[in-house]
Amino acid sequence: MITSVRNGLVQRARKLRRRGMRDRAREFLVEGTNGIEGALESGRRLEVLFVSRLMGATSQGGEGQLDGLVETARVARVPTFEVSPEVMQAISDAETPPGAVAIAPFVDVDPSQLLDSGSDLLVVLAEVRDPGNLGTILRTARAAGAGGVFLTKGTVDVYNPKVVRASAGALFHVPVAREVAVRWVLAELGGRHIRRVAADPSATASYDEVDMRGPSALVFGNEAWGLPGEAVAVVDERASIPMRASAESLNVGVAAAVFLFEAVRQRRRR
Numbered sequence: 001m002i003t004s005v006r007n008g009l010v011q012r013a014r015k016l017r018r019r020g021m022r023d024r025a026r027e028f029l030v031e032g033t034n035g036i037e038g039a040l041e042s043g044r045r046l047e048v049l050f051v052s053r054l055m056g057a058t059s060q061g062g063e064g065q066l067d068g069l070v071e072t073a074r075v076a077r078v079p080t081f082e083v084s085p086e087v088m089q090a091i092s093d094a095e096t097p098p099g100a101v102a103i104a105p106f107v108d109v110d111p112s113q114l115l116d117s118g119s120d121l122l123v124v125l126a127e128v129r130d131p132g133n134l135g136t137i138l139r140t141a142r143a144a145g146a147g148g149v150f151l152t153k154g155t156v157d158v159y160n161p162k163v164v165r166a167s168a169g170a171l172f173h174v175p176v177a178r179e180v181a182v183r184w185v186l187a188e189l190g191g192r193h194i195r196r197v198a199a200d201p202s203a204t205a206s207y208d209e210v211d212m213r214g215p216s217a218l219v220f221g222n223e224a225w226g227l228p229g230e231a232v233a234v235v236d237e238r239a240s241i242p243m244r245a246s247a248e249s250l251n252v253g254v255a256a257a258v259f260l261f262e263a264v265r266q267r268r269r270r
Contacts, residue, residue, distance in 0.1 A: 038169015
């Protein structure tokens with residue numbers, strides 16, 4: 001059992017809580033059994049798995065789920081180390097550390113490859129800053145069968161531990177292209193005859209009035225100021241979600257779910 005935070009592997013993991021170190025090592029932390037199981041199910045390689053049975057006994061799923069994870073990791077030949085609760089607390093970014101944390105290599109894809117993937121439902125996120133929103137959108141994109149997500153420059157780091165936790169393993173199943181220029185990706189989508197539909201609270205058209213049956217890219221902006229002007233100028237359609245006059249606008253994670261599943265609904269009827 002590893003009991004010292006000075007252990008080399010532990011130090012390697014702790015550094016990944018900082019974006020600069022993640023980018024340098026091209027590795028990130030996956031916390032919790034659900035996220036790690038998602039990685040293993042996708043066939044992704046994990047570099048190291050840390051487990052704490054004392055932490056695992058109090059987490060969702062308990063020791064039984066942790067034992068199953070350890071066995072799956074063994075079959076996948078993932079180096080696995082048991083650590084003390086104190087070491088797990090030092091590794092994890094979570095307020096309540098989980099029973100398992102893994103180190104995984106970056107999984108993002110080349111933007112051009114994603115554009116040429118042939119997917120007929122894509123998502124573009126322009127400067128979305130909240131980690132929970134991004135993680136939720138990744139989960140929703142997976143559930144809706146989206147072929148990939150583009151993250152523009154200024155969007156929160158997809159490898160931020162809070163994003164990875166909120167995605168609950170979806171990060172390993174939905175291709176993500178990060179740090180793309182919003183003008184470039186929208187132009188490329190248009191050049192491929194992919195309809196660019198933007199969520200915009202000021203739009204007069206309702207989301208369910210916009211045709212999303214064909215190849216579509218759904219575009220969502222920043223939580224506070226919405227879409228950048230350069231995006232508004234080039235999208236094919238802008239649509240809003242009708243609400244009571246006294247209601248505050250929905251957060252971007254909820255808005256993305258509404259638009260994505262409207263696209264799913266329309267496609268079932270085509």
